[in-house]
Amino acid sequence: MIMRICKKIIAFVFGLAMALFSACSSVENTTPETMPENPSRTYTLSMKVDLNDGSVSPDSFKPYIVIDAQVHPMTYKGNGVYEYDYVMPMGRSSAKYYFQFDYDVNKVASGMPAQRRLKSSQVYEFTTESKFVVSMEATRGHVGSKITLLGKGFTKDDKVLVGGVAADTNCVSDSTLIFTIPAVESNKVHKVELATADKKINIGDFRVDDAQLQVSPKSLELRSGEDATLTFNIGFQAPAEGYVIDVKTNIPSSLIMDDVVVPAGRRGVTVPLKAGAKGNGFIYVNGFGFKEVAIPLVVK
Numbered sequence: 184m185i186m187r188i189c190k191k192i193i194a195f196v197f198g199l200a201m202a203l204f205s206a207c208s209s210v211e212n213t214t215p216e217t218m219p220e221n222p223s224r225t226y227t228l229s230m231k232v233d234l235n236d237g238s239v240s241p242d243s244f245k246p247y248i249v250i251d252a253q254v255h256p257m258t259y260k261g262n263g264v265y266e267y268d269y270v271m272p273m274g275r276s277s278a279k280y281y282f283q284f285d286y287d288v289n290k291v292a293s294g295m296p297a298q299r300r301l302k303s304s305q306v307y308e309f310t311t312e313s314k315f316v317v318s319m320e321a322t323r324g325h326v327g328s329k330i331t332l333l334g335k336g337f338t339k340d341d342k343v344l345v346g347g348v349a350a351d352t353n354c355v356s357d358s359t360l361i362f363t364i365p366a367v368e369s370n371k372v373h374k375v376e377l378a379t380a381d382k383k384i385n386i387g388d389f390r391v392d393d394a395q396l397q398v399s400p401k402s403l404e405l406r407s408g409e410d411a412t413l414t415f416n417i418g419f420q421a422p423a424e425g426y427v428i429d430v431k432t433n434i435p436s437s438l439i440m441d442d443v444v445v446p447a448g449r450r451g452v453t454v455p456l457k458a459g460a461k462g463n464g465f466i467y468v469n470g471f472g473f474k475e476v477a478i479p480l481v482v483k
Contacts, residue, residue, distance in 0.1 A: 207235035210282050210301045213264065216308075219315045219335065224271045226311070230282045232263050232301065240296060243287035250280035257282075277310040312336075316377060316386050324364060325394035326472025327419030332360040332377070332386065340380060345389060346373030351422065363419060366426055366471040369393045393474040394418065396428075397451075402479040403466070405458035413478070415443060416451035417470065423447045429469040437462035437482040458482045 211231040218226050228248060246257040246265040251272075257265035271278065281303040287296035314336030321330055332343070339354045343362035350362040360377075367373055370393060375386040397416035405411055415428055428443040440456040459482065466478040 207233075208299075208301055209233045210284055210303055212282065212303065212307050214307065214309055217310050217312050219317075220276075220311045220313050224273070226269050226271060226309070227266050228269055228280060228309070229260075229264055229266045230257070230284075230303075232265065232284050234263075234286070236286075236288050236299060238289040240287040240289060243285070243296065245285040247283040247285070248280055249283060250278055254283070271311065276313075277308055279306050279308045281306050312384075314341075314377075314379060314384070316384060319375065319387055319389070322388065323390035323392060325392045326364050326366055326369065327394060327417065328364045330362055330364065330389070332362065333358060334360070342378045343386075344374075344376045344378050344383070345391075346371075349378075351420065364389070364391060364472070365422060367391055369472045369474075391472055394472050396468060396470055396473040396476050398468050398476050398478060400478075402481075404481045404483070406483050407458050407461055409458045410455060411458070412453050412455050413440075413443075413466075414451060414453045415445065415468070417445055417473075418450060420448050420450060421445040426470065431467045431469075432464060432480060433467075434462035434464035434480065434482070436460040437464065438466065438480065 209232075211233070213231050214228045228250070230246070230248070232246065246259070247254050248257055248267045250269060255267055257267045260266050269278065284301040286299050288299055289296055314334070316332055316334040318333045319330060320332070321328070324330065335358055337354050337357055337360050341352065341354060341360065343350045343352045343360065345365055346367045348365045348367050350365045352360060352362045354360055369391045372388050372390045375389045377384040377386055397418070399414045403411060417426055425447050426445040428445065430440065430443050432438045437459045438456060439459050441454060443452065443454050445452045462480070462482050464480055466480050468476040468478065
């Protein structure tokens with residue numbers, strides 16, 4: 184009687200141990216959710232199998248993918264990764280699938296192998312993209328830099344966003360877009376996105392460095408009441424709403440000057456000013472993406 188109880192306890196403990204080992208085994212989907220369209224319409228779907236199930240029989244491994252209600256064997260690629268090349272039927276751009284992995288566990292007590300089966304935790308779906316970006320010419324530059332995108336499916340209605348700000352975008356062809364870094368904060372990394380009619384496609388990150396704002400003359404020495412001009416050049420065409428330049432001075436009573444805006448489509452602007460009360464200081468010029476420029480100002 185005692186012997187039978189002991190055998191049952193041993194069997195229970197062994198079964199519990201096997202269950203715990205099996206619970207640690209898993210099937211991981213390593214297939215991207217979206218993939219660029221290709222001429223052969225062939226797409227690689229993959230899974231990674233992690234077995235922690237005691238003593239297993241590698242010769243018994245049977246990896247499968249179930250797609251379009253059909254079961255297909257997968258090919259081992261090493262490091263627990265299995266792949267299957269799926270040919271997408273014409274007229275379709277998506278497919279649903281799941282994985283199944285059959286194998287045997289060597290049971291020491293009985294000497295007979297026990298069959299095990301792992302399955303995906305869910306049914307997955309991947310889609311193909313007719314519009315996508317392959318590469319961005321550069322990942323850093325300054326405001327006004329022209330950057331080329333290479334990809335597929337571009338149209339004249341596509342826009343590039345840098346840090347959420349619409350960039351001047353030129354569709355050269357189905358595979359080439361050129362955009363100009365808009366007036367965004369410098370010394371900062373901004374997210375770059377392709378905005379289409381129905382969604383945004385992440386392209387990557389772009390670091391905006393300080394640009395050099397050209398201001399002339401480099402200094403001003405005037406008599407009170409005298410008229411003069413300052414010319415500002417930003418080095419690129421101002422956007423449709425114009426480009427605002429912030430101008431301040433530490434001797435406000437000595438300078439009379441209107442707001443500075445580079446008109447749309449122009450690279451610079453010349454602004455009149457008048458000398459006010461006597462003073463000695465600086466005119467400070469700032470703009471998004473530019474390093475501050477200090478212009479010495481003397482009013483006699």
